[in-house]
Amino acid sequence: MxxxxxxxxxxxxxxxxxxxxxxxxxxxxxxxxxxxxxxxxxxxxxxxxxxxxxxxxxxxxxxxxxxxxxxxxxxxxxxxxxxxxxxxxxxxxxxxxxxxxxxxxxxxxxxxxxxxxxxxxxxxxxxxxxxxxxxxxxDKSIPLQRVPSDPAAEEEAIAAVGSNITATGAPRVWNELKVNGAGVVVAGQDTGVDWTHPALKSHYRGWNGTTADHRYSWHDAIRSGASGNRCGFNLSAPCDDNDHGTHTVGTIVGDDGAGNQIGMAPGAKWIACRNMDAGNGKPSTYIECSQWFLAPYPQGADPSTGDPSKRPDVINNSWGCPSSEGCTGRDLVPVVQALTAAGVLFVASAGNSGSGCNSISDQPATISPETLSVGAYSHTNNTIAAFSSRGPSTLDKKVGPDVAAPGVSIRSSVPGGGYSSFFSGTSMAGPHVVGEVALLISANPSLRGNIAELTRIVTTTATPKTTSQTCGGVSGSTIPNNTWGYGIINAYKAVSSKL
Known part of the structure; x- marks a missing residue:
């Protein structure tokens, strides 16, 4: 994983x-x-x-x-x-x-x-x-390996809106277009979520403001594992055993109403599935979470009894299945194709194996026709992140990523009610695109389930970016290219185009 x-x-x-x-x-x-x-x-x-x-x-x-x-x-x-x-x-x-x-x-x-x-x-x-x-x-996992946090990164001060969110144009969507993601359900499969976090609780579909009902809004694919997991296993309520999932969901919807506006689409509702044991996932847990999103069901129930009407509109996937794990062919292609057929957009982080070419090497980001893949850039200086994987996809040789979004020193929620700016990666970039998609569907509900059109809007409204890097025979001066894709996401331009 x-x-x-x-x-x-x-x-x-x-x-x-x-x-x-x-x-x-x-x-x-x-x-x-x-x-x-x-x-x-x-x-x-x-x-x-x-x-x-x-x-x-x-x-x-x-x-x-x-x-x-x-x-x-x-x-x-x-x-x-x-x-x-x-x-x-x-x-x-x-x-x-x-x-x-x-x-x-x-x-x-x-x-x-x-x-x-x-x-x-x-x-x-x-x-x-x-x-x-x-x-x-x-179906086997090994202990996780971490990329150290950047010691030069500085904690961003609390502001009305995170600078990364401002860079996407999302606040203009809220304030000028009066669209905030209302009526849309977003999802994340990750390390879990601290659902009681003040920036996330009111946005959780399983919370009605008084009581919690987790049955169709949370699933735990981790039913056993090594001792010491801080959340335990086979959970009937959300918990995050490794911080990552709480951070990514925060970038999609987070807003505590008290000065921490960290999310792209604060009017949307979120659901989640844990597909990792303290950061360690495996093919079966990715498949199980994806299957649950197709038709959610209560923890412990028969998967065939799931309710498709409770599926999300878009899923954030800040993870990758490398060839060393077993994903050497088209292992996850049928999974992503099934969700696409059901009208669920699958957003995938491109990977952190850059800056060389052909470094989009892990599924699901390599499944170019079915996923919306996302690279990472620094919103403080508008440069592509050195770690952001470049195309073409090693699976199908197509240009990637599709777009780039903020992914360097991103401030978002972490378990226990806190916030951190020390997270970088294409994991942090992907949730921005999920939030943009939520804003698009909220602005124009006829887009719900229209994967091709949603993808077209996100890519064609991106701010074009070129580079001196040529990958896969594609010049960096062309659009799309294998460093930036179509460019930097522009939520305001995207939503404006569909109102």
Whole structure:
């Protein structure tokens, strides 16, 4: 896992299959597929159980009819229903077989995959030999690694509006256009959120001003982990075990009504899912959170009973799944495509691997056609951040990021009711774009669910920026380029264009 503000990395192993010829119900542990270099020792010759994601053959469900739905509400129901039906039919044989093996499993429907917890080497051999199994990813995390805070950064003084927010033009949207994000639901999957923070509590969809109802506004994909997590696990109420999620949500909606206007769209409501254990995530937790956003359900309930009408309009994703973790191919593409089909915009931080070219290397930012990817710049001097990843995408070779937003020394909320300016990264940039999208939908609700048009507006209203850096054969003097994309976001110009 790369948390794109503090540089968290988690590793897992990908297993590719070819030439599977044995039956779908192997009778011995000797049945095996070609598992690739270096994987046999790690997976099959070891003795410790390993949790694995098993991807099935047959492809993704056909979601194209969703575009013809009569309303955004019908679109969400159609996508949710079609995905569940496809997964049920495709996974039936595998799940029955795993049940006979006594395996502990978690099936997904947003992607055609099944998580098998604590699988023995023998069980993995059998899975690898099944005719209906395409490939296996090891679902494993390692201790996080942090990028130190910049010691030269200065804590920004409390002001009516954060300087980073002013740089986007958002205050002009509130004051001149009378649009603040009202009527829009934003989401974040991250390290959790301190929902009682004074800048966030009144903006939480699960709070009505008197009582809290977390059932459809919060989900915890971290049901177990290493001891010492300050929040614990399998939580029925929001908590942030690592600060990052509270900071990112604050940049989207934060305003305590007492001088800390830190958010782009203070009239919007937020929901959240924890996909990391103290900064450590893995493919299964990213998938689970994304699936929950598609149709939220109470913690501990059957995911198939989720309610698509409670899905958000836009999701902030300040994280990345690198190849070392298992995302070597198109692992998260069906996940993002499903949300897009359901009318949910997927905003992804570009990554902190710059300043070289081809450094947009981690999913989901690499999924260019389906995500709105965001690079980071310093709003105090209008220069691109050295750490901001450059394109083209290593997955599809397309230009990226799409736009740039403030991402250096950003002041926002942190757990316990405080604020910090010491956060930098494309993690900090992405939430600005989520807030801009919320303002757009609030100004013109007909844009809700229209991913292509929302993306077009954000990119074409950005202030163009050029550079001397040429990446992927694309000159830095062209727009878009692989350093700035289309340029710096301009919320006022974007919203003005749709009123």
């Amino acid at each position: 790369k948390r794109l503000g503090l540089g968290v990395t988690v590793v897992s192993i990908v297993v590719g299959f070819s030439g599977c010829s044995s039956s779908s119900d192997p009778s011995s542990d000797e049945a095996r597929a070609d598992l690739g270099d270096g994987v046999s020792s790690a997976m099959l010759e070891g003795r410790a159980p390993t949790s694995v994601l098993v991807y099935l053959k047959g492809g993704a469900a056909d979601l194209s009819p969703a575009a013809r739905a009569a309303s955004n509400e019908e679109r969400g129901v159609f996508v949710h229903t079609r995905l569940r039906e496809h997964a049920k039919a495709s996974q039936k044989s595998l799940l029955a077989w795993l049940d006979r093996q006594g395996a502990n499993v978690q099936p997904f429907f947003i992607v055609n995959a099944v998580l098998v917890n604590d699988a023995s080497p023998g069980l993995i051999r059998k899975l690898a030999a099944r005719d209906d199994v395409e490939r296996i990813i090891v």
